Amino acid sequence: xxxxxxxxxxxxxxxxxxxxxxxxxxxxxxxxxxxxxxxxxxxxxxxxxxxxxxxxxxxxxxxxxxxxxxxxxxxxxxxxxxxxxxxxxxxxxxxxxxxxxxxxxxxxxxxxxxxxxxxxxxxxxxxxxxxxxxxxxxxxxxxxxxxxxxxxxxxxxxxxxxxxxxxxxxxxxxxxxxxxxxxxxxxxxxxxxxxxxxxxxxxxxxxxxxxxxxxxxxxxxxxxxxxxxxxxxxxxxxxxxxxxxxxxxxxxxxxxxxxxxxxxxxxxxxxxxxxxxxxxxx
Amino acid sequence: xxxxxxxxxxxxxxxxxxxxxxxxxxxxxxxxxxxxxxxxxxxxxxxxxxxxxxxxxxxxxxxxxxxxxxxxxxxxxxxxxxxxxxxxxxxxxxxxxxxxxxxxxxxxxxxxxxxxxxxxxxxxxxxxxxxxxxxxxxxxxxxxxxxxxxxxxxxxxxxxxxxxxxxxxxxxxxxxxxxxxxxxxxxxxxxxxxxxxxxxxxxxxxxxxxxxxxxxxxxxxxxxxxxxxxxxxxxxxxxxxxxxxxxxxxxxxxxxxxxxxxxxxxxxxxxxxxxxxxxxxxxxxxxxxxxxxxxxxxxxxxxxxxxxxxxxxxxxxxxxxxxxxxxxxxxxxxxx
Ligand SMILES: [Fe+2]
Ligand SMILES: [Fe+2]
Numbered sequence: 001x002x003x004x005x006x007x008x009x010x011x012x013x014x015x016x017x018x019x020x021x022x023x024x025x026x027x028x029x030x031x032x033x034x035x036x037x038x039x040x041x042x043x044x045x046x047x048x049x050x051x052x053x054x055x056x057x058x059x060x061x062x063x064x065x066x067x068x069x070x071x072x073x074x075x076x077x078x079x080x081x082x083x084x085x086x087x088x089x090x091x092x093x094x095x096x097x098x099x100x101x102x103x104x105x106x107x108x109x110x111x112x113x114x115x116x117x118x119x120x121x122x123x124x125x126x127x128x129x130x131x132x133x134x135x136x137x138x139x140x141x142x143x144x145x146x147x148x149x150x151x152x153x154x155x156x157x158x159x160x161x162x163x164x165x166x167x168x169x170x171x172x173x174x175x176x177x178x179x180x181x182x183x184x185x186x187x188x189x190x191x192x193x194x195x196x197x198x199x200x201x202x203x204x205x206x207x208x209x210x211x212x213x214x215x216x217x218x219x220x221x222x223x224x225x226x227x228x229x230x231x232x233x234x235x236x237x238x239x240x241x242x243x244x245x246x247x248x249x250x251x252x253x254x255x256x257x258x259x260x261x262x263x264x265x266x267x268x269x270x271x272x273x274x275x276x277x278x279x280x281x282x
Numbered sequence: 283x284x285x286x287x288x289x290x291x292x293x294x295x296x297x298x299x300x301x302x303x304x305x306x307x308x309x310x311x312x313x314x315x316x317x318x319x320x321x322x323x324x325x326x327x328x329x330x331x332x333x334x335x336x337x338x339x340x341x342x343x344x345x346x347x348x349x350x351x352x353x354x355x356x357x358x359x360x361x362x363x364x365x366x367x368x369x370x371x372x373x374x375x376x377x378x379x380x381x382x383x384x385x386x387x388x389x390x391x392x393x394x395x396x397x398x399x400x401x402x403x404x405x406x407x408x409x410x411x412x413x414x415x416x417x418x419x420x421x422x423x424x425x426x427x428x429x430x431x432x433x434x435x436x437x438x439x440x441x442x443x444x445x446x447x448x449x450x451x452x453x454x455x456x457x458x459x460x461x462x463x464x465x466x467x468x469x470x471x472x473x474x475x476x477x478x479x480x481x482x483x484x485x486x487x488x489x490x491x492x493x494x495x496x497x498x499x500x501x502x503x504x505x506x507x508x509x510x511x512x513x514x515x516x517x518x519x520x521x522x523x524x525x526x527x528x529x530x531x532x533x534x535x536x537x538x539x540x541x542x543x544x545x546x547x548x549x550x551x552x553x554x555x556x557x558x559x560x561x562x563x564x565x566x567x568x569x570x571x572x573x574x575x576x577x578x579x580x581x582x583x584x585x586x587x588x589x590x591x592x593x594x595x596x597x598x599x600x601x602x603x604x605x606x607x608x609x610x611x612x613x614x615x616x617x618x
Binding site for chain 1: 351354361362363366368370374375377378382385388473476481483592602603606
């Protein structure tokens with residue numbers, strides 16, 4: 001809808017350069033990020049909040065009652081982890097935001113979760129495969145963070161790793177059951193794996209934020225992490241008689257707020273009550 | 283588990299025949315059984331029991347289990363919108379507890395010689411009943427508070443008495459479940475307290491939820507004693523220990539002071555305190571609404587059953603895969 005009329009409104013004739021105006025060239029080609037440790041914690045917290053939320057969508061709709069309970073359990077663990085991590089992020093940021101302010105009053109572009117966790121829950125196979133791929137990554141990441149010189153983060157890692165190890169056992173067993181179950185389940189779950197694979201590369205990418213926190217002693221060797229993840233995933237896929245997809249082009253962007261369209265809908269639901277009553281206590 | 287689906291029709295036929303053609307009980311055994319009950323003994327799965335006792339307990343326990351499972355849906359409806367992370371966690375935990383209650387009571391029914399999958403199929407077929415309260419929609423966040431307060435509260439009044447029921451496994455299940463229901467009630471009432479002390483919009487939300495859930499909560503105790511078909515026999519066998527109307531009155535007496543503490547009203551212009559009986563006397567329940575809801579025409583009957591059926595149907599391939607895999611594993615161990 002831009003027109004000559006718009007230009008007139010701001011008093012600029014077309015094509016005329018004006019010296020002394022505010023610069024139109026932005027400071028960088030990428031998105032604007034905050035302090036490294038805050039960004040780093042948001043990534044950790046948002047992954048678990050969004051995945052926990054997706055799992056909670058199963059509550060009351062699981063394939064068997066026992067599994068309904070198990071998925072709710074994982075949702076609880078992950079949202080609990082997210083709350084602790086976001087609280088810490090808010091403290092480090094020092095702008096007076098607590099975990100609820102961060103969860104309920106940030107827009108999608110301010111979220112830092114990976115694309116994998118925001119994908120719709122899909123069928124039970126999609127949920128289990130995604131969970132497995134994430135659990136394997138998460139357990140290895142917590143192992144690396146156990147010795148972090150940041151006391152708050154190390155304490156969170158120590159608690160979370162126990163929960164995630166249990167999740168990983170559970171999701172691995174289901175991948176094997178579904179992969180090596182019936183013909184139908186094999187085809188379905190291979191499809192889930194093929195669809196979700198392109199979101200796994202993002203988990204192992206290191207950027208300026210990782211370099212930034214390395215300065216504070218939080219060092220994760222992403223290449224070593226990936227190698228161990230490959231091994232762990234291959235073992236389970238082998239038992240499940242599933243074929244590991246070829247590494248094609250990776251979808252990325254979540255870590256800097258460039259998400260898939262799914263996140264906006266998730267947040268619209270999640271934040272609806274809180275945002276309808278700003279300032280209210282619950 | 284491909285047999286699950288096949289067994290549906292079979293189990294239905296099976297259930298109807300067992301109910302219609304109950305074998306005549308030996309009068310000497312009945313007398314011994316009733317003497318045990320009169321002496322306050324609990325009946326255990328191995329004990330002899332009249333066929334009628336067995337079928338009544340199966341009916342009550344399975345309805346209870348179905349109610350726990352269907353009851354996950356109205357509250358599950360707000361998990362994704364809970365307005366704080368703490369509330370989100372406690373709501374997930376609550377709905378998960380209800381799943382646990384369902385599972386626990388379904389397993390309890392198996393001590394009576396029924397298969398829980400058969401019972402579950404009756405729920406999906408629409409032939410089994412569950413608590414009418416879960417056929418009402420949850421329309422605002424305040425419903426999460428009010429359901430905990432009123433619905434779990436009413437369940438507690440029922441279940442505290444059921445914890446003394448004559449059938450041992452059911453009584454023990456109730457003791458355990460009641461502890462969690464108490465926790466749910468406290469949590470629900472706490473949500474209500476925060477809303478009552480919140481913004482005008484939050485207070486209005488709370489009042490509206492109470493207006494919608496008050497009468498349906500009173501209906502949870504079932505038909506009035508004069509119209510309750512099963513009550514006489516159940517009281518004699520100490521399956522039930524109090525009548526529906528006694529329990530309803532107890533609930534109202536407990537709840538009105540809590541409403542006063544919140545500073546909200548209940549939608550009953552006839553409500554008054556009777557200083558002589560110390561009862562809160564309440565107006566006439568709309569039994570035609572109750573009949574409509576239990577006969578399948580409540581606001582959400584269709585949606586609740588469809589949600590259960592969809593979960594079941596969508597999970598079919600998963601259950602089949604799990605049993606196929608288990609069979610493969612068993613064959614491997616055998617071969618080894
Ligand atoms: Fe319950
Ligand atoms: Fe409950």
